[in-house]
Amino acid sequence: MSTPDIGIDLGTTNIVMTYGKKGVVLSEPSVIAYNKCTQRILAVGKEAYQMIGKTPAYIEVVHPLANGVISDDLLAQCMIREFLQKVCGRQLVKPRIIICVPSFITELEKRAVGDCIISSGCRKAYLIDEPIAAMLGAGINIGKAKGHMVVDIGGGTTDVAIISMNGIVTSHSIKSAGTQIDHAIQRYMLRRYKLLIGEQTAEQVKMKLTNLYDPREDITATVKGRSVMRGLPDAVELNEMELFNAVEDEIFAIIEGIKKVLEETPPELVGDISENGILLTGGGALLGGLRELIHRTLSVNCVMAKDAIHCVAKGTGIAFQKINNLLDGFEGVTVYKYQ
Ligand SMILES: Nc1ncnc2c1ncn2[C@@H]1O[C@H](COP(=O)(O)OP(=O)(O)OP(=O)(O)O)[C@@H](O)[C@H]1O
Numbered sequence: 001m002s003t004p005d006i007g008i009d010l011g012t013t014n015i016v017m018t019y020g021k022k023g024v025v026l027s028e029p030s031v032i033a034y035n036k037c038t039q040r041i042l043a044v045g046k047e048a049y050q051m052i053g054k055t056p057a058y059i060e061v062v063h064p065l066a067n068g069v070i071s072d073d074l075l076a077q078c079m080i081r082e083f084l085q086k087v088c089g090r091q092l093v094k095p096r097i098i099i100c101v102p103s104f105i106t107e108l109e110k111r112a113v114g115d116c117i118i119s120s121g122c123r124k125a126y127l128i129d130e131p132i133a134a135m136l137g138a139g140i141n142i143g144k145a146k147g148h149m150v151v152d153i154g155g156g157t158t159d160v161a162i163i164s165m166n167g168i169v170t171s172h173s174i175k176s177a178g179t180q181i182d183h184a185i186q187r188y189m190l191r192r193y194k195l196l197i198g199e200q201t202a203e204q205v206k207m208k209l210t211n212l213y214d215p216r217e218d219i220t221a222t223v224k225g226r227s228v229m230r231g232l233p234d235a236v237e238l239n240e241m242e243l244f245n246a247v248e249d250e251i252f253a254i255i256e257g258i259k260k261v262l263e264e265t266p267p268e269l270v271g272d273i274s275e276n277g278i279l280l281t282g283g284g285a286l287l288g289g290l291r292e293l294i295h296r297t298l299s300v301n302c303v304m305a306k307d308a309i310h311c312v313a314k315g316t317g318i319a320f321q322k323i324n325n326l327l328d329g330f331e332g333v334t335v336y337k338y339q
């Protein structure tokens with residue numbers, strides 16, 4: 001009996017799973033909530049995310065990943081197991097799983113991801129480099145001697161890579177991404193308006209009001225929080241220009257990172273990239289005006305991946321068809337000993 005194969009994009013902010021030919025079947029925050037006294041798991045994903053900042057002391061809500069790598073093995077394992085159960089139900093034959101890993105992580109960190117997947121319950125596990133998965137997910141043929149560039153702006157990190165002939169030629173990881181942008185907004189509101197705002201509020205403002213290309217002062221949004229001076233609820237009208245000022249350091253750190261990779265890339269491949277453009281993936285790629293800003297600053301075209309948040313996961317699903325063809329990026333981990 002065979003079971004469909006599962007592709008997993010285990011991100012710092014979101015976990016996305018594909019199931020056989022069905023494609024993406026699960027996309028939820030990578031968060032888990034548990035009772036500290038009984039150690040019982042209370043919720044994962046969306047349900048756990050809604051608990052952030054609203055729980056009594058004995059309940060802890062944890063992100064078991066930080067900056068693209070597993071920071072809490074046990075909780076990551078529990079979280080993945082819960083999600084696998086949601087997707088597969090209780091099946092006798094365990095699935096094969098491909099999970100993607102950032103290109104910059106160490107062998108030890110890769111091993112931790114592999115072990116985590118194996119103990120969450122699978123028949124066989126494979127790892128694939130995230131930039132390769134992103135390219136496959138966007139439907140790009142990476143088997144030829146042609147340079148392609150991908151910039152994956154996630155929650156914890158921005159990963160930049162140049163790919164040619166199924167392998168990574170150059171890559172670089174930048175510690176500026178979605179979460180750091182949220183924090184920059186929180187810092188700005190505190191500094192400028194003495195208004196304390198939560199992470200979720202900062203994220204909502206970012207999604208709603210960011211305009212990195214031509215920010216205006218007359219487009220505004222209301223931001224609610226707590227006044228530090230009075231200790232009471234307060235609200236402020238924030239405009240696009242102010243938001244741009246709040247996040248520009250993080251954004252230009254990303255653009256500098258892209259520039260650095262381009263500078264380190266062999267000239268033949270740079271020619272290909274200016275022809276093909278830069279592929280943008282990850283939730284952060286959806287920041288208003290980012291594509292245009294990169295084009296204006298670096299004079300290289302950018303192409304937004306279709307369904308940018310799910311692109312990497314789709315690529316891991318597609319990778320099953322290419323297990324024998326890819327030269328680089330795959331690593332058989334171990335065979336699950338099913339009893
Ligand atoms: N429309 C949007 N505009 C701006 N940012 C967005 C939008 N939608 C999602 N994001 C941001 O994208 C980030 C999550 O992206 P993604 O799911 O690709 O990250 P991840 O894969 O979990 O993280 P990583 O790859 O760093 O491990 C969050 O910071 C979120 O705020």
Ligand SMILES: [Mg+2]
Nearest residue numbers: 011012154282
């Ligand atoms: Mg990601």
